[in-house]
Amino acid sequence: MDTLNFLLQGTLTAAAPVNLLYGFAGVLLGTLVGVLPGLGPAGAIALLLPLALHAPPLAYLIMLFGITYGAQYGGSTTSILVNIPGEASSVITCLDGYAMARQGRAGPALGIAAFGSFIGGTLAIFGLAFLAPALAELGLHFGPPEYAALMLFGLTALVYLAHGPMDKALLMALFGAVLASIGLDPLTGAPRFTFDILVLRDGVGLTPVVIGLFGVSEVLLNLEAKAGEVFQNKVRGLLPTAQDWRDSAAPIARGTLLGFFIGAIPGLNVVIATFASYAIEKKVSKHPEKFGAGAIAGVAGPETANNAASCSGWIPLLSLGLPTGSVTSLIFGALMIHGLAPGPLFIKNSPEVFWGLLGSMVIGNAMLLILNLPLIGLWIRVLRMPYYFLFPLIILFSIIGAYTVSGNVGDVAITIIFGLVGFLMRKFAYEPAPMVLGLVIGPLLETAIRRSLIMSRGSFAVFFNRPIATTFMALALFMLLSPLLARRRLGHEMIEKLEEN
Amino acid sequence: MKRELAISAFWLLLALYLSVAADKLGLGVGGRPGPGFFPFGAALAIAVIALFRLIRARGEKPPATLATTGSEWRKIACVIAGMTLYSLLLEPVGFALCTFLLMLFYLKIIALQRWQLSLGFAFAVALLAHFFFDRMLNAQLPRGILESLL
Numbered sequence: 001m002d003t004l005n006f007l008l009q010g011t012l013t014a015a016a017p018v019n020l021l022y023g024f025a026g027v028l029l030g031t032l033v034g035v036l037p038g039l040g041p042a043g044a045i046a047l048l049l050p051l052a053l054h055a056p057p058l059a060y061l062i063m064l065f066g067i068t069y070g071a072q073y074g075g076s077t078t079s080i081l082v083n084i085p086g087e088a089s090s091v092i093t094c095l096d097g098y099a100m101a102r103q104g105r106a107g108p109a110l111g112i113a114a115f116g117s118f119i120g121g122t123l124a125i126f127g128l129a130f131l132a133p134a135l136a137e138l139g140l141h142f143g144p145p146e147y148a149a150l151m152l153f154g155l156t157a158l159v160y161l162a163h164g165p166m167d168k169a170l171l172m173a174l175f176g177a178v179l180a181s182i183g184l185d186p187l188t189g190a191p192r193f194t195f196d197i198l199v200l201r202d203g204v205g206l207t208p209v210v211i212g213l214f215g216v217s218e219v220l221l222n223l224e225a226k227a228g229e230v231f232q233n234k235v236r237g238l239l240p241t242a243q244d245w246r247d248s249a250a251p252i253a254r255g256t257l258l259g260f261f262i263g264a265i266p267g268l269n270v271v272i273a274t275f276a277s278y279a280i281e282k283k284v285s286k287h288p289e290k291f292g293a294g295a296i297a298g299v300a301g302p303e304t305a306n307n308a309a310s311c312s313g314w315i316p317l318l319s320l321g322l323p324t325g326s327v328t329s330l331i332f333g334a335l336m337i338h339g340l341a342p343g344p345l346f347i348k349n350s351p352e353v354f355w356g357l358l359g360s361m362v363i364g365n366a367m368l369l370i371l372n373l374p375l376i377g378l379w380i381r382v383l384r385m386p387y388y389f390l391f392p393l394i395i396l397f398s399i400i401g402a403y404t405v406s407g408n409v410g411d412v413a414i415t416i417i418f419g420l421v422g423f424l425m426r427k428f429a430y431e432p433a434p435m436v437l438g439l440v441i442g443p444l445l446e447t448a449i450r451r452s453l454i455m456s457r458g459s460f461a462v463f464f465n466r467p468i469a470t471t472f473m474a475l476a477l478f479m480l481l482s483p484l485l486a487r488r489r490l491g492h493e494m495i496e497k498l499e500e501n
Numbered sequence: 502m503k504r505e506l507a508i509s510a511f512w513l514l515l516a517l518y519l520s521v522a523a524d525k526l527g528l529g530v531g532g533r534p535g536p537g538f539f540p541f542g543a544a545l546a547i548a549v550i551a552l553f554r555l556i557r558a559r560g561e562k563p564p565a566t567l568a569t570t571g572s573e574w575r576k577i578a579c580v581i582a583g584m585t586l587y588s589l590l591l592e593p594v595g596f597a598l599c600t601f602l603l604m605l606f607y608l609k610i611i612a613l614q615r616w617q618l619s620l621g622f623a624f625a626v627a628l629l630a631h632f633f634f635d636r637m638l639n640a641q642l643p644r645g646i647l648e649s650l651l
Contacts, residue, residue, distance in 0.1 A: 388612030457532035
């Protein structure tokens with residue numbers, strides 16, 4: 001009962017006018033970046049990080065959270081109408097969503113995607129409200145060795161589940177950790193790799209790096225992009241029929257459960273939840289041959305799963321202080337800017353922020369359901385916007401974002417450099433997410449490892465003779481070494497097959 | 502194959518530099534790991550993975566990468582040149598004027614739009630950006646040579 005009371009209090013806090021306004025801006029912006037193929041939620045959050053200095057903390061965080069789940073809604077719109085996924089988590093929706101649009105059923109496809117997202121997202125928030133405080137309680141017993149092992153596990157899980165080769169992802173994570181060591185040593189204060197350059201003394205800032213990696217590099221990759229061709233110009237009949245509901249009820253229920261549990265596991269992500277949901281729906285369906293030809297269950301399941309996973313994905317960050325991907329890493333940075341240290345003590349020390357954020361997600365999901373269906377006409381117009389109007393604005397926001405962090409042109413230079421680095425990384429199939437995670441948790445991991453070694457007087461056995469640390473280390477080692485023993489990584493065969501489809 | 506060799510060589514060189522630099526910073530002793538301890542460990546891991554990739558790359562088909570055309574490279578160079586010039590001129594020239602010039606450059610040179618459209622877009626963005634960031638958000642952006650006018 002306490003949990004429900006706290007959630008109610010949080011919802012009331014989130015309903016304060018300023019929080020409501022920022023929440024509204026967040027979900028609207030999130031939907032917009034979800035609709036636009038060239039800019040994702042990570043890019044939008046990166047561009048908005050400097051705003052942290054000017055906005056009230058809770059309202060600002062509510063806006064950032066709104067962007068993340070708003071993007072899931074927006075991503076499905078482009079998948080269904082244009083066959084171009086606005087977000088990676090909507091790739092699978094293209095298969096049946098676009099097929100439905102071709103049959104003149106874009107309305108019910110968009111409708112069931114919105115309702116499924118609402119149901120999955122809202123139920124996942126309740127799960128988050130119950131699970132996160134319990135996990136945080138467990139986290140209070142963690143010492144430096146447990147933290148080091150947990151972070152290594154999170155990093156390894158992200159690497160294991162990376163899209164491309166694991167060794168490339170691992171290189172990226174290590175490169176991020178090396179970048180994080182630029183600046184003053186956290187324990188002794190000695191300068192490291194600063195080359196007497198003033199801007200490097202405080203370290204390579206997260207904001208200029210991620211603006212470059214996600215904002216500028218996206219522009220460089222999309223310069224030849226054309227405006228989307230919308231298949232169905234006028235969308236009518238957004239409410240699914242009774243038969244649509246009958247066909248979608250079970251996929252929505254399964255999508256919620258699947259999305260919630262996959263999202264809550266560090267390293268697993270929203271995309272995997274959608275692919276797994278699609279595979280399950282096809283497997284249990286009486287008419288698997290209809291999948292790919294406009295089966296509403298193929299839209300309802302994955303769209304529910306991606307919102308549920310997007311909400312439960314906050315559990316590792318908010319309860320243990322463990323970011324699990326680029327978006328959670330950025331939010332981690334945003335919390336740190338406001339002096340709110342994510343970790344087991346976060347819920348205890350800042351209950352108004354934790355419960356306020358959860359409450360805002362309940363309100364935000366309702367806002368999206370009410371807003372999005374009538375706004376579909378607007379999103380269609382946005383999709384038709386030529387890219388040559390959009391890219392100069394993204395570049396401008398990138399420069400302003402980087403400059404206003406510290407009023408230093410050096411940060412703009414870092415953004416330009418990482419824009420190019422991000423571009424080359426995509427060209428050579430290196431993923432940016434492990435690098436961002438390495439950059440964010442690098443200093444925490446280093447401090448935890450060094451403190452553990454000080455505790456144990458230099459013995460690495462400290463990571464293997466305490467039960468929690470040993471469990472995390474065993475899991476991390478299993479994920480690192482398993483590709484040497486087995487030909488394929490778990491789950492990758494399924495993802496590759498579905499992607500080929 | 503050649504490309505993979507070059508990339509692996511880059512990682513190996515980076516690892517070599519990092520391990521030497523980390524050693525100079527001090528690896529520490531026994532129960533007191535020094536400032537170079539963590540970067541040294543990371544460099545060692547990078548070297549091991551780069552070697553592994555180098556060995557595995559022999560005789561392996563290189564992965565397909567996204568091709569970039571000549572016109573794309575030209576546009577990419579223009580975007581980067583625009584950003585670099587903007588960052589160099591931002592403080593002496595000022596935010597509003599730099600924004601106007603950057604927008605005009607991108608629309609006219611990269612997007613090849615008509616003069617009227619490019620000028621109108623650049624002017625509107627510069628004006629709105631100045632009012633939003635400078636006046637409304639008080640974002641401390643340099644006003645430069647137009648300080649007396651703005």
